Amino acid sequence: MIKVNSKKVIAKLSWRSLKANRSRNIIAVCAIALTAILFTTLFTLGIGTVKSLQEATMRQAGGDGHAVLKYISDDDFNKVKDHPLIKEISYNRMLCDGLENPEFLKRHAELWYLDDVGLRLGFCEPTSGHKPAAENEIITDTKTLSLLGVPQEVGAPITLTLNIRGANVQRDFVLAGWWESDPTFNVGQILTSRAYVDAHMAELQNNYSEDHSLTGAINPVIMFKNSLDLESKLNTVLVDSGYSLDETAPNYLDHNVNWAYLSTNFGIDAGTMIALVSALALIVFTGYLIIYNIFQISVIRDMRFYGLLKTIGTTGRQIRGLIRRQAIFLSVLGIPIGLLAGFFIGKALVPLVIKQSSYSESSVSVAPNPWIFIGSTVFVVATVLISTRKPGKMAADVSPVEAVRYTDGNVKSGNKIRKSKAGGKPIKMALANLGRNKKRTVLVIVSLSLSLVLLNTVFTLSQSIDMDKYLSKFVDTDFLIAHADYFQNDFFGKANETTASFVSAVESQPGFEKGGGLYGGREEPFTVTDENNPSPGINSNEYGDFIAAVYGLDGLPLERLELIDGALDYDKLATGNYILEGVKLDDNGNPEMDSIHYQTGQTMTLHNEKGTGESLDERAYTAREFTVLGHVAIKTYSNSDRIAWGYTFYLPADVYTQLVAQPAMMSYAFNVEDRYEAAMGNYLGNYTENVEPVMNYTSKLVSATEFEGMRSTVIMIGGALSVIIGLIGILNFINAMLTSIITRRQEFAMLESIGMTRPQLRRMLGCEGLYYALGTAVFSLLFGVIFSLLIVQWFCGQLWFFSYHFIIWPLVLVLPLLIVLGVIIPLVLFTVTDKQSIVERLREAE
């Protein structure tokens, strides 16, 4: 093969023919931009959501460091810090075993020294004031300040009670700066200066392995170059620095990688993967439908030109290059527009998604991540190249002789024969015209149908979200009140129990019907003896008994227990000889019977560390026999502490309170008369805001609102995508109609010359548009029904809070609009393009 340098002339040719195709260019740029919008929206939405969730998780995990070492000494720190794998390492030193100020009873606080790296990785850089420098300067978060009752003022005095290896020491500090508390972060952070550390060096000498004291222990946070395979990087660092990975070895360092980075947390599961891949495929397909159509039409129109080029010796390769060059140039114009618009659309949608996640209180951050733009660009360019490949090949393969006779519609007509006698009627002629290029007609119809089917799917999904299923999972009674920690899955016991004042305030409200408390907690841990447990030693104590959750129920919650087998005999239960075992429910509300440990009628022994002493040695290890009366459902959000325990039991509150020394009310559930529901909601909102801010509540109303939010999110996101895909479909239709009208100008002139009036011509074009619309209607109805029954139904079956409902009305509702557009668009285009006289148009071909 001879290599020739023809780049320049090809560039010139492609530039010139680009300029000659103005209307195509505008439509192509729009199409590419819309495709780019779709990709960018998807990527922004995806990356933005994952990133926001990740940040929320990291805040909960206490920072975005990749790994931490725990309780090490200065010597250890110096050995590790210069390892080549480590990009950054922070120096975080605990300065006491705890802060004993009474203000920190409900929300603990810690006193640390963090170097600059530590401040940054821990999200603790002061937003007001300055970093601590002097020995007595501290910075902290705003919630800690408000608990202490200290004003947000540089120089405000603060007295802290430090627990130094068991001894309380009072020290005076002044406030140097503060930052806004993160609502997901439940421990107060008080940070002081290097000068403090230097001044108290003796006190901070730490020997964690011997006395387990935290005072002076260093917990450095490590950042590697990237977050891949953190576990083995951390192990390499430790081994290289001369430490053992064996927990029992004397030179073992306690360590762990940040669980926010572990893929299991929000790893892409199969469902998400399928959704993502099908969304990408859908967009590629949508883009292909229009871009292919645009280029195919344009190549056919320019066929004579390509034939001419071939006649004078242009090779097929060069013609392909010419078309690719035009496509790329149009992409250069279209992609940036799409990237920008898509980014902002995606950015607007991310908060809606986050709101639906369990991290609803977290701040949303959508930064213009370069990967969003790189990824979208790659996908758009790929779509454009795939779409222009065939038209390019068609132009490259044309024979120069045939090209001269090549006109749209006369393309190697498959049909030689047409059996009809009435084609002269405009309505019938219109139908025949659609048959000129069947493939194009099909592409346009499919392109228009896509958005309709998507729209219908979106509404089907939103309608299939089952309010009852959703509510029954989250609320069992009208209201549930408890300490705020309970709702953070962090109920412990007496320290964060539901206050009696709150309960009596609620009981005295108008409309209050019936209520009851739920008792539980981990302060006097329960265990059970179970010889049949398949994995002894796991979740068990020194006696070989297994940790269990036991709840005492009173009144309403007791009555609302859902019996699975056995009997719910309150009299027997009240004797104190019987117990109910809890059974986990799967997402669809079916009991997981293989999770039970005791059969109905079997006896079992319940133990607990009864007493209030700090150390377990001061407590009594009790044992009491019960007969299992039956099994009841564990409702995670209404009758458990929201943590999945291996063993769960329910007892009447009277029996439960005998078992523990200090019963703690975990939550209180109650119903109100229907007409007082809203009033009670307002009362609780106000009460938990102003009277007892650490208390909180959920209600059917709140959950119903969340539920509506989820429904509107589905509609918002799906609707936005449908609208964009719909625009692409309409653009495709406009392009097909416009080029069809332009290429047939001469034919129209001929028709007029043999007596077709303008109204007849318009009727014919209107009918063509109408047939497109009707074709789309038929296809989308057919495909929409099949898609809904096969795919959407399957999808709804995968998610527990969906009950599939077949609906087709959203599609049917849009059809009239489609039909109006279908008729109007060709008429408008005809009026716009029809400027020349008959004679001029007749001559055009000569």
Next chain:
Amino acid sequence: MTILETNDLKKYYGTGDTTVKALDGINLTIENGEFVAIVGTSGSGKSTFLHMLGGLDRPSSGTVIVDGKPIFSLKDEELTIFRRRKIGFVFQNYNLVPVLNVYENIVLPIQLDGNEPDTAYVDQIINTLGLHSKLENLPNNLSGGQQQRVAIARALSAKPAIILADEPTGNLDSKTSLDVMGLLKVTSQQFKQTIVMITHNEEIAQLADRIIRIEDGKITVGARK
């Protein structure tokens, strides 16, 4: 009987020094059943003249009377309807509707008028033009000569007062040209059809009953008024 008459027909393009006189005062009468050939060099104004006769273009001044009707007194819409009833066109490049079969193309003007075709008459045309075996074919599968025969059949089908043929043999080889001319001649006689044909081919023109020569927008030969 006079079927077509023009009076001082003028068509000027532009103004002042750049005025182009495409037609410069043409007076012509054509009798019913005549087969007239209009000849002239390219740019002589013969095509413009034919377009005027068919009402495709409006003159700067003067009148065209077809079958007793001054056609430029009609509005565009009326003119189109008049055209499909009274005038048949045959073009150089056939101009058949590619998506309609031969039969549909032939009866198109009748159907556009909302009428059912006169089957006996249409069959007669089809037989005369030898298109019987091709009725269900699409135009692209026909040769040039066959396509032009379809175009002639289409022009005849509405029983127009006059057929205007614009270089009907321009795209055909000489043998086919003679065949098509023979058919035009036959139809002219058989159906008493007035035909006005423009051509630049003297030999073809000789087959007509009468030859009119146009030079620089004026009739030089054959005005007969």
